[in-house]
Amino acid sequence: MLPGRTETLPPALATRLRQAVGDRLMTGTSVLDQHARGEGWDRPVRPAAVCYPHTDSEIAAILSACNEHRVPVVPFGAGSSLEGHVVPLYGGVSLDLRQMDAVLEVNDQDLDCRVQAGVTRKQLQEHLRFRGLFFPVDPGADATLGGMVATGASGTTTVRYGAMRENVLGLSVVLADGSIIHTGSRARKSAAGYDLTRLFIGSEGTLGVITEVQLRLHGIPESISAAVCQFDDLDAAVDTVIESIQLGIPVARCELLDQVQMGACIRHSGLTEYRATPTLFFEFHGSEAAVQEHARQVGEICHTHGGSEFEWATRTEDRSRLWKARHDAFFAALALAPGKRGLTTDACVPLSRLAECIRDTQRDLTESGLLAPIVGHLGDGNFHAVILCDPDDPDEVGRAKAVNARLAKRALSMGGTCTGEHGVGSGKIDFIAAEHGAGIEVMRAIKQALDPRGIMNPGKVFRVG
Numbered sequence: 001m002l003p004g005r006t007e008t009l010p011p012a013l014a015t016r017l018r019q020a021v022g023d024r025l026m027t028g029t030s031v032l033d034q035h036a037r038g039e040g041w042d043r044p045v046r047p048a049a050v051c052y053p054h055t056d057s058e059i060a061a062i063l064s065a066c067n068e069h070r071v072p073v074v075p076f077g078a079g080s081s082l083e084g085h086v087v088p089l090y091g092g093v094s095l096d097l098r099q100m101d102a103v104l105e106v107n108d109q110d111l112d113c114r115v116q117a118g119v120t121r122k123q124l125q126e127h128l129r130f131r132g133l134f135f136p137v138d139p140g141a142d143a144t145l146g147g148m149v150a151t152g153a154s155g156t157t158t159v160r161y162g163a164m165r166e167n168v169l170g171l172s173v174v175l176a177d178g179s180i181i182h183t184g185s186r187a188r189k190s191a192a193g194y195d196l197t198r199l200f201i202g203s204e205g206t207l208g209v210i211t212e213v214q215l216r217l218h219g220i221p222e223s224i225s226a227a228v229c230q231f232d233d234l235d236a237a238v239d240t241v242i243e244s245i246q247l248g249i250p251v252a253r254c255e256l257l258d259q260v261q262m263g264a265c266i267r268h269s270g271l272t273e274y275r276a277t278p279t280l281f282f283e284f285h286g287s288e289a290a291v292q293e294h295a296r297q298v299g300e301i302c303h304t305h306g307g308s309e310f311e312w313a314t315r316t317e318d319r320s321r322l323w324k325a326r327h328d329a330f331f332a333a334l335a336l337a338p339g340k341r342g343l344t345t346d347a348c349v350p351l352s353r354l355a356e357c358i359r360d361t362q363r364d365l366t367e368s369g370l371l372a373p374i375v376g377h378l379g380d381g382n383f384h385a386v387i388l389c390d391p392d393d394p395d396e397v398g399r400a401k402a403v404n405a406r407l408a409k410r411a412l413s414m415g416g417t418c419t420g421e422h423g424v425g426s427g428k429i430d431f432i433a434a435e436h437g438a439g440i441e442v443m444r445a446i447k448q449a450l451d452p453r454g455i456m457n458p459g460k461v462f463r464v465g
Helices: 011-024 029-034 056-069 121-131 145-151 196-200 234-246 259-269 288-304 316-327 329-334 351-368 394-413 429-436 439-450
Strands: 049-051 073-076 093-096 103-107 112-116 168-175 180-184 208-216 223-230 253-257 279-286 311-313 341-344 374-377 382-389
Touching (some): 011 049, 056 168, 056 208, 073 145, 103 121, 112 121, 180 196, 180 208, 234 253, 234 279, 234 288, 234 351, 253 316, 259 316, 279 316, 311 316, 329 341, 351 394, 382 394, 394 429
Parallel strands (some): 049 093
Antiparallel strands (some): 103 112, 168 180, 223 311, 253 374, 374 382
């Protein structure tokens, strides 16, 4: 059952929330506006109030009170999500976790750490780099780690290191009734009962609030090298990646930018030494000898498919410039059409169908008359079209949604998924039944068991009530 829309807090609830967090309960217009949307194209919806907790016990008190009053709660991290995850569709309380930003422990010998949910990816990397360690999941945005867990994030390094599901050892979670549970352990494997950790990874705040995360770490590689290869034909670029992965070459990053996206990045990030053609960004990690050998193998495959000679970026500052440009690709795309928003697709398909899926999507976009740069994490079969449209133009929005729906259907027909890494939120909620079939009823049963009053981020992942 869905809670009713809450535009103002009941006085009794407001009193209890002030008792929990004091002056960290805020209702000012500017604060509410900041928590009304993420980075996606969804229309903003203000919460009734914003809470900034510091401890698990404060969150427990907030959820217990909201549960009693049947008031919605929407967890909020950095607000970088693209599928409307943090939009409070039913008002209520936006629970901003950014002040829970402590790195609680780092275990160098065991290669793991424990952090509060509000720690950002870049903050953790800065904390770790003097220890010779790093956390590998890189979604591009400086997201909070709690948000990355909640959305099942991945990104540019997934092809080598895996997504959040492979890099989370355990969690602390506050449930809707205010009870606190701890899942997993620091052990590298376990056969002890249901895997509750993975249940909450990708749950998007609909089952509880993630407050602490135990993460796997890796040693910083001895050698890191990045390279750029450009193609005259997009199919050739895709085939290059597919062949490299099928041969088992351990590429650390393998990113595609089509000619439209590359042109946008050249203008936005000053990559003037490159051409606006389909482009692959590679990165290789390992010993110096291994990096050289893997790069040589991929270079030969690129040459076979008509790619340019590798343009190397071995210095740290050159690699940082290159990957910053890739991470800024979404904003570079938006700059192509000022005033428009980006509806971002997120299809992921088996590698053998990837070229076909991208080709059919490009044809569909051309026929729609919409501008939509394409980027992709090709090593794991995931690509994004940033469909630029005016949110106040019903015709453009309708065409964009239609292209998105056809792409989701296409991906599912190929044995893939409608969302490889961005999550469902409200943006892809219409595709979940087709993807999971009867499994949706199992999800509903879990939701009902853990959140019987439906207060946790209502209107996300699948329809309830």
